[in-house]
Amino acid sequence: MSAPAPNVLAATVHVLDPVSREPLVLTAGTEVTDPAIAEQITNAVCWASPPTAEPKPGRKTKAPQD
Numbered sequence: 001m002s003a004p005a006p007n008v009l010a011a012t013v014h015v016l017d018p019v020s021r022e023p024l025v026l027t028a029g030t031e032v033t034d035p036a037i038a039e040q041i042t043n044a045v046c047w048a049s050p051p052t053a054e055p056k057p058g059r060k061t062k063a064p065q066d
Contacts, residue, residue, distance in 0.1 A: 007032040008029065009027070009028050009031075009032060010048040017037075018034065018036035018037060
């Protein structure tokens with residue numbers, strides 16, 4: 001059984017450190033191993049391959065009422 005592919009960035013992103021809340025700049029090619037950082041990167045274009053973590057369900061929107 002092989003290990004899952006790492007979460008590697010395809011673009012530079014700006015996120016907040018989950019502990020210190022300080023801004024972080026992660027450049028393309030960086031491997032993201034912290035799930036708390038990975039969940040902040042919601043644009044799929046930023047990833048070289050899809051993240052290996054299971055995405056959390058998003059908020060559902062209500063259908064417009066007539």
